[in-house]
Each structure stands twice: as C-alpha cells, then as structure tokens.
Amino acid sequence: MPEPKFRSRDPQLATAKRHRRPTDRRRQDYRSKRRWFRGDDFTYDEATERLVCPAGQRLYRCGHDHITAQGYRATSYRAPKTACLTCELRDRCLQHPESGNPRQVRVFHGRVTETLTSRMKDKIDTPTGRQIYSRRLGIVEPVFGNLRAQKGMNRSTLRGRAKVDTQWKLYCLVHNLQKIARHGRPIR
Ligand code: SF4
Structure with missing residues (x-):
C-alpha cells in the first residue's frame, strides 16, 4: 500500500524543508496566517481535567476515551455553546462561525492497538524498510x-x-x- 507520509517520519529528512523554494515558503506563510487554533493551542488543566482554550474558557470532556480507526486513543472535548457564541476569537477558532456550534477538540494519547497499516508503517520506518520502500517509487x-x-x-x-x-x-x-x-x- 502507498504510504505518502513516510518521508515526514524519516529523521534523515528532518531538515529537508530548508530547501523549499521562496514561492513555496510564501504560500506556507499565507496559509499559516489563515489557520485556525489547533489542538496544541489548547492547554490541559490537570486540576479540573479540562482543556483551556486561548480565550480562557474551559472545554468539558465528552464521553469516554475512544479508539480511532487508526488505533489511537483519543479524548474529545467541547466548549460551552454560550462561551463560543460571544467569543471575540471565534473567527480564528471555528471553521464555520455562522453555524453556532461550539468548538470541539480531540486530544490523542498515542497508538494503543496495532492495525495492519500501523504494522506496515513500523516496517517502513526501519532502515531496511525505507530502502525497500523507496524502490517502489522507481519500479x-x-x-x-x-x-x-x-x-x-x-x-x-x-x-x-x-x-x-x-x-x-x-x-x-x-x-x-x-x-x-x-x-x-x-x-x-
Ligand atoms: S470560540 Fe470557543 S473555544 Fe474558541 S477561543 Fe472562543 S470560547 Fe474558546
């Protein structure tokens, strides 16, 4: 199966982005200006076991942890609807501010179950696996x-x-x- 992200996990290519052409970098900057708050913009408050958003509101936990189709354990959080409705940062936080839905965030805790694709990725990430997989591109x-x-x-x-x-x-x-x-x- 193709694994298009194998290069992004290759430690030998960790600094490859320095070779990006200026035009690429400009486009990247443009995109980064438009980006919404991501999961790592939210902080975890251990005392209350809630996430705190950039506006200082606490997101409450929705249900139990669940395992995604890719085998990752995840916790879902949701902001109070009333907090997001009046928030000044909603344009930077919500992809559809007009919908009135509050912000939801999923926090991942690593992979807990092995899947066929995770086994494939683990194999590809070995030096031998990388060498074999790179031949796929030419063959x-x-x-x-x-x-x-x-x-x-x-x-x-x-x-x-x-x-x-x-x-x-x-x-x-x-x-x-x-x-x-x-x-x-x-x-x-
Ligand atoms: S839109 Fe909601 S979650 Fe996002 S920053 Fe504002 S209050 Fe927090």
Whole structure:
C-alpha cells in the first residue's frame, strides 16, 4: 500500500524543508496566517481535567476515551455553546462561525492497538524498510503513471471484483507487451 507520509517520519529528512523554494515558503506563510487554533493551542488543566482554550474558557470532556480507526486513543472535548457564541476569537477558532456550534477538540494519547497499516508503517520506518520502500517509487509508480496517463486507465469501467480484476490484468498485459515490443530500442 502507498504510504505518502513516510518521508515526514524519516529523521534523515528532518531538515529537508530548508530547501523549499521562496514561492513555496510564501504560500506556507499565507496559509499559516489563515489557520485556525489547533489542538496544541489548547492547554490541559490537570486540576479540573479540562482543556483551556486561548480565550480562557474551559472545554468539558465528552464521553469516554475512544479508539480511532487508526488505533489511537483519543479524548474529545467541547466548549460551552454560550462561551463560543460571544467569543471575540471565534473567527480564528471555528471553521464555520455562522453555524453556532461550539468548538470541539480531540486530544490523542498515542497508538494503543496495532492495525495492519500501523504494522506496515513500523516496517517502513526501519532502515531496511525505507530502502525497500523507496524502490517502489522507481519500479511500480511509473507503471501506474503510464497506465493512467498513456492508456487512460483512470478508473475501471466494469463492476464486480472478477471483471475489475480481468480489466486490470488486460491493461497490465498491454503494458508488458509494449515493453517487450520496445525492448532494446532507444528511448525517444
Ligand atoms: S470560540 Fe470557543 S473555544 Fe474558541 S477561543 Fe472562543 S470560547 Fe474558546
């Protein structure tokens, strides 16, 4: 399975953003000006076991901790509706201030259950895993790109696993025949 965020966890690429072009950085600044308050803008008050928002209001806990589909334990908090309705920071805090809904925040406490994708990520994050996974970019991604862009395989036009499987294999067959036919010829 593709794991597009594997580079963001690679310690060797921790400082890679310093190579960003100025245009990218400008866009980043623009985005950061527009951003809303995130979870780390809220502080946890151990005495009351509540979150405190940038406006100083206490968010109360909603229900018990739950496990997300990705296997993370999370706690949900919600601000009192009356506090958000009159808050001066609501434009910076609520994505839809006109809706009248209060702010909700989820706090994550790390992964507690192992899933197939978490096992895959743990494997990719080893030095050997990184080396093997990076080969995927050179081996299989060009094939997907060719099938999509050159042969028009943007989606299956059939329904049902057997038919989709057959259609996919036909595209792969054509791709392989083309490779065999062009083998040894200079690339133009
Ligand atoms: S909108 Fe609500 S949660 Fe957000 S800062 Fe204001 S009072 Fe706090």
